[in-house]
Amino acid sequence: MAEQIIFYVLAIVIVVFSILSVTSRRILRSATYLLFVLLATAGLYLLMGYEFLFGVQISVYAGGIMVLYIFSILLTSHAGDKAKKVSWKRLVPAGVAAVAGFAVCGHIIFHNVYKIAQTISPEISMQQLGTAMLGTGKDQYLLPFEAISILLLACVIGGIMIARKR
Amino acid sequence: MSNIPLAAYLVVSAIMFFAGIYGFLSRRNMLTILMSLELMLNAADINFVAFNKYLYPGQMDGAFFALFAIGVSAAETAIAIAIIINIYRNIKNIYVDEVNKMKY
Numbered sequence: 567m568a569e570q571i572i573f574y575v576l577a578i579v580i581v582v583f584s585i586l587s588v589t590s591r592r593i594l595r596s597a598t599y600l601l602f603v604l605l606a607t608a609g610l611y612l613l614m615g616y617e618f619l620f621g622v623q624i625s626v627y628a629g630g631i632m633v634l635y636i637f638s639i640l641l642t643s644h645a646g647d648k649a650k651k652v653s654w655k656r657l658v659p660a661g662v663a664a665v666a667g668f669a670v671c672g673h674i675i676f677h678n679v680y681k682i683a684q685t686i687s688p689e690i691s692m693q694q695l696g697t698a699m700l701g702t703g704k705d706q707y708l709l710p711f712e713a714i715s716i717l718l719l720a721c722v723i724g725g726i727m728i729a730r731k732r
Numbered sequence: 733m734s735n736i737p738l739a740a741y742l743v744v745s746a747i748m749f750f751a752g753i754y755g756f757l758s759r760r761n762m763l764t765i766l767m768s769l770e771l772m773l774n775a776a777d778i779n780f781v782a783f784n785k786y787l788y789p790g791q792m793d794g795a796f797f798a799l800f801a802i803g804v805s806a807a808e809t810a811i812a813i814a815i816i817i818n819i820y821r822n823i824k825n826i827y828v829d830e831v832n833k834m835k836y
Contacts, residue, residue: 570735577744584748584771588755593764600767603748607774610741614785616795619802626802631770631809638813639763642820650827652758660757664750671746679739687789698792707796714803721807728814 572613579606591649593639601632615689741782749775762816762826766809773805 580603587599608623702708748771755768777798784794820826823833 567735573736573740577740580744581747584751587771588751588759588764588768593761596764596767600770603771604774607778610744610778611781613736614741614781616781616785619781619795619798622799622802626806627770627774631806634810634813635763635767638817641817642763642826649759649761649764652760656760657758660754663757664754667753668746668750671750672743675739675742675746679742680737682787684738684786685789687785687791690792690795695792695795698796705791705793710796710800714800717804717807721810724811725814728811728818 569613572609576606576609576613579603580610593643593647593649594636597632597635597639600635601628604628604632618692618695738782738786741778745775745778745782748772748778760827760829762819762828762831763813765828766812766816770805770809773801777801 583599583602583606587596587603590596590599604623604627608620608628611623612620698706699711700706700708752768752771752775755771756765759765759768780794780798780801782794784792784797788794816826819831823831825831
């Protein structure tokens with residue numbers, strides 16, 4: 567019961583704040599709403615029993631990426647700026663695309679997802695996670711891990727190259 | 733844990749994803765477009781983790797996909813923000829309909 571209540575609270579937070587985040591006209595507010603959505607997502611991970619993903623979500627998204635966003639918002643706009651009014655010609659197709667897509671997805675979810683067998687997997691321990699991440703055998707992930715590290719290195723170098731003064 | 737069906741997670745992430753689609757199509761500021769992209773990536777991560785939890789007991793491929801997707805999206809956001817700041821430095825504007833010259 568407690569789990570259901572927590573899930574409903576997190577789901578309502580996610581739904582309300584993700585919609586507010588894409589409709590708010592003040593950009594700093596929409597960044598704050600996005601932060602709430604990311605934190606609630608971390609809560610969902612914790613509810614499903616993935617503590618490591620919870621930590622990663624909090625530290626990478628809520629800690630790192632949001633700081634980047636807020637810095638760049640403050641660099642590129644002035645306090646109290648409102649986004650320009652968007653014409654209906656832009657809003658209507660966007661709304662139609664979103665609602666139609668959601669209708670298709672919702673139909674698929676409610677008509678097909680209940681047909682498949684669902685089991686609950688046991689919690690993954692930190693030790694299993696670490697062994698799988700740094701092993702080279704079957705179902706182990708050392709190569710993607712190294713690929714991600716190369717990608718992050720390229721990202722650091724690219725960021726410096728793009729942002730330096732000429 | 734078994735009290736919450738898989739479909740509940742999927743509905744939440746679908747709403748989040750299509751909120752992202754709406755923002756991506758309707759916003760004009762590059763930073764808000766990037767934020768909508770972030771919403772979409774996050775919704776995909778929730779799906780990966782939920783499928784792993786409910787359909788593949790004892791395995792952790794979905795959790796690893798979510799983990800690597802978070803890493804990739806962090807890198808992508810950092811580079812995109814560097815590019816946006818660079819554009820702002822050059823033409824003092826980050827609205828997509830006013831940035832229409834490759835070279836200033």
